[in-house]
Amino acid sequence: MQRFARMLLCLLASIWVWVSGGAARAGDPPAADAVFAAHSLEEITLGRLLFYDPVLSGNRTVSCATCHHPRFGTGDGVSLGIGDGGIGLGPARRADPDNPPEQRIARNAPPLFNLGAAEFTVFFHDGRLQADPARPSGIRTPLGADMEAGFASALAAQAMFPVLSGDEMAGHYSENGVAQAVRQGLLTANGGAWALLSGRVAGIAEYRAMFDEVIGDRPIVFADIANVIAAFVAFEWRADDSPFDRFLRDGTPLPPAAARGMRLFYGRAGCDACHAGQFQTDHGFHAIAMPQIGPGKAARFENHHRDVGRMRVTGDPADAYRFRTPSLRNLRWTAPYGHAGAYRTLESVLRHHMDPVAGLRGYDPGQALMPGAPMPGDLAVLRDPAELARIIAANDLAPQALSATDIADLLAFLAALEDSRGQGGRLGVPETVPSGLPVAQ
Template sequence: MEFPAPVTDADYRATDPDVVALGRLLFWDPILSGNRNISCGTCHHPDFGTGDGLSLGLGEGGTGLGPDRVADPNNLPEQRIPRNAPGLWNLGAREFTVLFHDGRIEQTEDGLRTPMGPEMEQGFATLLSAQTMFPVLSADEMAGHYSENEISRAVRQGIITGEGGAWDLLSARVRAIPAYAEMFDTAMPGRDITFTAISDAIAQFVEHEWRSDTAPFDAWLRGEGSLHPNALAGIELFYGSAGCADCHSGPFQTDHGFHAVGAPQLGPGKAARFESHARDDGRMRVTGRDSDRFAFRTPSLRNVTETGPWGHAGSHSNLRRFLADHAAPRSGLATYLRDATLSPMDTDDWRILNDPTEVTALSASIQGPDRVLAEGEISALMAFLETLRDANALTGRAGIPGAVPSSLPIDR
């Protein structure tokens, strides 16, 4: 039975303390949202495993934090965010060269590949930095809805780069705050305060803050600790007969590949504004290949016990149930209990699962056999997954700042 090699410093990119300190404030500052009411930390909060605790989150038009976040009656969201907020663990590791559930941004030998085109890909230091372009431009996540603010208006008109574009307008907000100007001068001397510079700082903070390699499993791999017999039994299953490591391989328990596993779909789906369906075709929307329909990226399992709800659409709020359904996805889909954590909204979140044709198509796409897990096997796998819980990392290395230079309120 083969286990991954222990994680070492060489597996991660180096970070600069001054850049990290700057990025920390920008990560928690709502100034980068169109209406100045949402920060990166709103939907990627340490209290919820660097996610938001919801199956499908609420960005613009939401109020509150985590599972208590609800639609603001004075500024109703247009829809839920179509996919579950992913955790931020170990994104500074060099092996993370594909991001998002559908892998729509990627670091290749030729540079960055994103749906935004070459002009939008210039100047980002890393793939993780480039990732930040998407939430700030999304009406449902951070930008705000049509005509609500100057950022959403620029996005609506398709003006992103250049003078007066959405990125320039956001950067101007940061440039206007003396404390940020001083920190940029220290952290990135000689560099203008542009959106790519802001993104690079946030990315370095995420890389530093959410590094997780001191879990009990890490100590065991390094020969520095022992594990409970139940966890050892789970390891035997995970890396052996249950076949989990076929996809959840490597030091962070992911092959970074894309697999159709039949996870239930709910919410608005991933459709263009002119489309009316509620389907999420996953990787196929990136590649155009029908063989990639309903395939999603294998998530890392670091701190997985803290990152629920689970599934690309947050279909399961109970991890034990998710393990059972994930191992036997066809029967799991047929008997799914609709175990989602959703804020109340006047929406039909179950359009796909209420349509027998859609369910049949989803089931037919599933790759691999069903394997029914016994309760004891699920308990053993849960015991192993608990060893991936890194208590040292869960609160973050620096934590939530007491205040940010904009003086805007922080979601705590």
């Protein structure tokens, strides 16, 4: 009877689960109510090809899949990746000796699971792109008036930015027309970066014919490319059929350790204070003293390796070192963890949350997984006492004591957030793409 009552209350999304043998109470697990937009097969199929096609990079060597590959949990399997100027895939990626990168990509490649859900309206670790109904375009970005119109969603709009990054997809100045346009601030006009890439795609007969089925015979603009890539991402990596989702929907019991971990997560451990909702994110920004490795976020004229996170967007010192709360879905496949990928194991990043200040002070750089040879700045912040002090001062996550059994139970619950259908994607990696360029397998 008690089990039936818990199941019924769960279905009504109003349960309070008493922790067995103690006075602690668990908060409400969320309702399984995520809303996903529908997309046509034509959009999804076209977006899949463009996602894996290097034609969208300045030098035609990097695709979206280079840093977001199903083999690595829709990331790249490393702390900080190498985009343009790299050879290989995942942890085996290295600098091209004939065209080395200027630096590593400054932040860890975030996973793509469930980004098609309507609740995901804030993108990038610092939230610099987000839906904003007050804007004529419905989207707020650093580009302001230079932002192209016509995006179906914020998910589509975020696809506009990796192609503008020299470290990610555009390439170095003077290497190609796209890189030159980016460095000169030319984006949408004739000769602009997005226009050049749209022209490449339109010039491939197979792509032009496929776009005819989606948008008709009008000229292709980059928003059209971004919209179909977003449609593919939303379809391919929807992952909302985990054991936890089934528990929320019909009361299917979790394994005992996962059930104990859920009570901890929503109770004494307080994880849901930030990791809320069906996909375990409040979409907010928090400072938890995560170790900073790599080049940091600095303009080319700046000489530092700091990454102040949300403050780079808002300019508010109160936002210093705050980063967006990640979803916790399919975590075991998406290592390393943190905005700079500082931790390569799930247990190590969980232990950091138990005492962030101690975690930063005692951080072992061997936890990072950096592809290729060491680069200048990889450990610069870790060797800067003043910067470490600033990161520590910004921390707002209080330490707490968890036993080894507690940690094991929390890890079991996190495993219950996995949807195995999403691991490799529904359609998988195409063998070829219309440009004829190599596909990262």
